[in-house]
Structure formats: C-alpha cells, structure tokens
Amino acid sequence: MQKRKSINIIFNCSLIILCTNVLYTQERPMYINVSCSLPPITLNNTLDNKPYTRINPHQEVMQVSDNGINQYIEKIKETRKASFDQINTLLADMYKKRYFIGATILCIIIAMFFSYYYYAQRKISHEKNWSSWYDRNSNFFLNESIDNASHHLLEEIQTRYYDKNTPTNAIKPLIDFCIDIEKEIRFIKNFIFVLRISKNIGLQYLLNINYTLNYAEKCQTSILFLKQQFLLWLSYHNITSLEKGNC
Numbered sequence: 091m092q093k094r095k096s097i098n099i100i101f102n103c104s105l106i107i108l109c110t111n112v113l114y115t116q117e118r119p120m121y122i123n124v125s126c127s128l129p130p131i132t133l134n135n136t137l138d139n140k141p142y143t144r145i146n147p148h149q150e151v152m153q154v155s156d157n158g159i160n161q162y163i164e165k166i167k168e169t170r171k172a173s174f175d176q177i178n179t180l181l182a183d184m185y186k187k188r189y190f191i192g193a194t195i196l197c198i199i200i201a202m203f204f205s206y207y208y209y210a211q212r213k214i215s216h217e218k219n220w221s222s223w224y225d226r227n228s229n230f231f232l233n234e235s236i237d238n239a240s241h242h243l244l245e246e247i248q249t250r251y252y253d254k255n256t257p258t259n260a261i262k263p264l265i266d267f268c269i270d271i272e273k274e275i276r277f278i279k280n281f282i283f284v285l286r287i288s289k290n291i292g293l294q295y296l297l298n299i300n301y302t303l304n305y306a307e308k309c310q311t312s313i314l315f316l317k318q319q320f321l322l323w324l325s326y327h328n329i330t331s332l333e334k335g336n337c
Contacts, residue, residue, distance in 0.1 A: 203288070210281040211302055214309050220271055221278070221309040224316045231319065240323035243316070271317055278310045 184191060216222065223246065224231070231239045251263035285303040294300055 206284070207297065214278055214281065214306055220274055220316055221313040224312040236322060239319060243319060271313065275313055278306055278313065282306050282310065
C-alpha cells in the first residue's frame with residue numbers, strides 16, 4: 091500500500107513537470123531564420139528594364155546647383171563676347187569714318203575757341219571791371235599821393251560792396267573786393283595764355299589776336315597795379331581802425 095502511494099506521487103510530479111514544459115513552450119516567441127531560406131530579390135524598373143538604383147537627395151541637389159552655376163557662367167561668357175563684338179564693330183566703323191570724325195572734332199574745337207575768344211574779349215573790356223575802372227582813373231592815381239589815391243579806391247569799394255543789412259561792417263566790402271580782383275586776375279591770365287598759344291599756331295591771321303593780346307596784357311598790368319595800391323594802403327593802416335569806422 092505504501093509502495094503504491096509512492097508511485098502515485100511520482101506520477102503526479104511527472105505530470106506536473108510535463109504540463110509546465112508544455113505551457114512554457116507555448117508562451118515563448120518563435121524565431122525563424124529566413125535569411126538563408128529566401129533567395130535575393132532584385133527590383134526592376136518597368137519602364138526601361140534597368141535595375142533600380144537608390145538616389146541620394148543631397149547628391150541630386152548638388153548636381154542641380156552645379157548645373158545652374160555652369161549655365162550662369164556660360165551666360166556671362168556669351169554676354170561678354172557679345173559686348174566685345176559690339177565694341178569691335180564700333181571701332182571698325184569709326185576707323186572707316188576717321189576723316190569725317192576728325193573733321194567734326196576739329197570744327198567743334200574751332201567753334202569752342204571762337205566762342206571763348208569773343209566771350210573773354212567782351213568780359214575783360216567790361217566797364218565794371220576793376221581794370222577798366224583803373225584805366226578811367228589812372229591819371230588820378232599817377233598825380234595824387236598814395237593816401238588820396240587809396241582813399242579814392244576805398245570810396246569806390248564801399249560804393250560797390252555796400253550792404254544795407256550790415257551798414258557798419260567795413261571789413262566785408264574789403265573781403266569782397268579781394269575775392270573779385272583775384273578772380274579777374276586769374277581770368278585775364280588764362281585768356282593771355284590762350285592768346286599766346288593761338289598766336290604760336292598761326293591763328294593771328296584769322297583773328298586780330300595781336301591787338302587783343304596787347305589789350306589783355308594792359309588790363310593785367312592795370313589790375314595788378316590796383317591790387318598793389320590796395321595792399322600798400324593796407325600795410326599803412328591798422329585793420330582794427332576799420333572795425334571802428336575810421337578809414
């Protein structure tokens with residue numbers, strides 16, 4: 091009896107172990123190695139029957155950018171070549187018309203010279219110029235003393251440059267006089283320079299350049315003498331006395 095009971099216990103234990111193994115086997119996931127069982131797969135393009143190749147998006151963008159840069163460079167080269175062709179065509183046309191262009195430029199230069207000549211001739215002989223004023227009063231400067239001549243000059247300066255807004259300012263008319271006389275001297279010098287060049291190249295036969303040159307040199311002498319008289323008077327008088335109104 092005791093032996094039979096032991097056999098039952100062993101049988102029950104074996105049964106429990108067997109059931110436990112079955113349950114454990116059902117709960118475990120099943121892993122199947124299909125790497126060796128499946129053959130390699132190749133995808134074919136149905137349009138051109140070429141193997142499918144994976145494209146890198148970064149490489150595609152770079153290729154598009156390079157194509158755009160190359161097209162831009164080619165466009166610049168074509169534009170530059172077209173510009174050079176136009177310049178060469180223009181130079182060729184100018185070379186064919188070189189005599190006509192040269193004659194046109196010469197006529198323009200002559201017209202400009204005649205215009206400047208008559209303009210300068212009228213300007214240096216204008217009655218409001220200081221050189222013309224000195225010519226009209228040259229006897230007074232030669233016969234009177236320096237003080238009287240300087241006083242006469244100052245009266246003319248105050249009359250020409252008198253400002254109603256600043257009637258007591260005695261310095262401003264003298265400054266305006268210095269500015270105008272320097273402009274006149276510079277203009278006469280430039281005109282004499284042009285007349286001498288014109289005389290050297292033989293234009294005295296077309297215009298009365300000798301007479302105009304002598305007159306311009308006379309005006310230059312007059313204006314320089316008048317400037318000297320003013321500076322001489324200025325050296326004998328104190329500027330502070332002018333500010334007080336004692337001329």
